[in-house]
Ligand SMILES: Nc1ncnc2c1ncn2[C@@H]1O[C@H](COP(=O)(O)OP(=O)(O)O)[C@@H](O)[C@H]1O
């Protein structure tokens with residue numbers, strides 16, 4: 001055994017020493033970095049560049065769809081914090097999305113004869129769309145932290161039903177059932193992020209402008225979440241998830257840790273809800289129902305529990321799958337269109353596929369698509385000694 | 388086992404200034420009942436600083452229950468547990484931990500999905516003081532705290548000789564290594580009182596010797612007190628300063644190892660049988676964890 005831990009063997013290993021040994025770190029700081037291997041750095045940079053380029057070439061329709069992916073990713077990361085990392089199953093995510101959406105709509109929306117709106121700047125309504133749900137999460141957490149498993153699922157389910165009812169009743173804010181209201185206007189200092197704008201000399205449609213905004217926000221929030229996950233709080237989440245009594249004996253305060261998870265998750269959900277409302281265009285209380293919660297559960301189950309990149313992959317899958325099915329229906333004879341011709345309609349098929357995939361992932365690969373990717377990567381890493 | 392930095396340099400918070408003669412922990416008339424069974428029946432003892440105090444007794448005698456009362460997992464019906472002069476009964480487990488009590492569990496209670504490194508860093512949870520927002524930014528104070536504590540944890544990894552498992556999820560490690568990791572996690576908490584619940588149960592001779600070595604090193608390098616529950620009589624007689632013998636929740640003897648060994652009451656009650664080690668269920672779970680080789684901690 002040498003005098004020093006092997007990670008500090010050399011203060012500065014030369015490039016030649018490091019080459020081909022991506023996991024030889026020269027100090028703990030490099031080891032603890034998010035992008036701690038050259039490959040990770042390269043692929044992240046490449047993906048960001050592609051992501052920045054896409055809105056300049058894709059159709060408005062596809063650009064809008066990808067924007068939805070980013071918004072779902074933000075919400076998915078939020079659910080992953082509480083359910084994936086901290087192990088507290090929540091079916092109440094849709095409620096917090098709705099709360100964020102209506103907070104934003106009230107603060108940043110246009111008033112009309114029936115609903116209120118303050119027409120404030122996005123720089124005010126967007127943070128508030130996170131803070132208000134986070135505060136409500138803080139109020140709910142002491143209750144939620146006392147129950148677990150099935151009881152927690154039922155408690156959070158109650159939240160969705162309560163929320164839907166609340167949204168239907170609070171007509172001056174929500175417009176009421178069936179009617180709804182216009183969402184917040186994404187305006188920053190008079191500059192509308194959901195309107196045709198000229199960027200870098202290129203005239204972009206509103207979908208592309210909003211895409212760029214959501215893309216940047218998603219990256220920012222993903223980094224915040226990833227940082228949290230590798231901090232003392234992320235470890236505390238995992239400890240509470242895996243063995244709550246041992247965690248407590250190790251000095252992790254249960255109530256505080258679970259509360260933090262609920263608060264952060266609600267914050268992310270609120271932001272996602274506000275952005276989602278902008279894309280939807282007109283929001284009604286029915287938008288924020290159990291099905292939306294399940295969409296987000298699917299995001300983290302399919303993408304991967306307790307991974308940030310998994311949330312993005314899952315979001316892409318959940319948002320793009322219906323479109324994929326629709327597209328495929330044009331080529332497969334027994335799938336009928338929306339009209340109801342054919343053996344099975346597109347919507348039915350989407351539902352079935354969705355359910356089947358969730359079950360399949362829970363049973364076969366609980367770590368989701370991200371876990372599958374790790375398997376593949378490790379296979380090639382170990383090649384030719386893979387087994 | 389050669390390690391360069393003495394533990395006392397790494398873990399500076401394990402000693403306390405106590406007036407001479409004041410015990411670090413004092414348990415009096417402890418009583419714990421589960422329905423009709425008296426798991427602990429009026430037990431009392433005191434442990435001095437730097438002492439290695441052993442508790443022995445047949446299975447079901449109430450040894451683990453005493454640990455659970457101290458660390459706040461069980462709430463005894465009567466009695467008192469004074470640690471550094473303050474009452475522990477009714478205290479939340481995490482606050483007890485914060486005061487300086489850490490433990491190893493009889494059945495390993497590690498966080499299987501986390502790496503060895505993260506398990507040890509979890510032991511440092513109370514020593515990292517930054518808040519959630521600082522954690523999300525991971526700059527300045529938070530980053531410095533993580534780095535400084537990483538060095539402490541690396542020293543412990545070095546001390547325990549588990550360098551090569553550093554980045555492995557704990558779930559897939561062999562039993563003996565897991566026990567070491569658990570000792571490391573308990574040490575990482577920088578305790579003033581360390582509770583060891585059967586640290587060598589289920590180990591082979593070589594692993595037992597290693598563990599004994601670690602315990603001796605901890606004793607010689609740190610000022611903390613230890614309470615050790617153990618069935619391995621050889622180990623107890625070699626290491627312990629004093630031994631308490633329990634039978635059916637009652638204290639039947641207390642004194643030096645020699646004294647206890649000759650006590651006719653002890654000879655009558657204590658048959659020196661060992662616990663069966665990890666349950667079948669745990670072994671199955673371990674095997675499963677091994678099969679799912681590549682665990683993730685993002
Ligand atoms: N959580 C519990 N619920 C019910 N009975 C318990 C519980 N924990 C311990 N006991 C009982 O208390 C007694 C002492 O158990 P324990 O402290 O684990 O013994 P030891 O560690 O000395 O083998 C046993 O009779 C056991 O069945």
Ligand SMILES: [Mg+2]
Nearest residue numbers: 450451452493
């Ligand atoms: Mg026991």
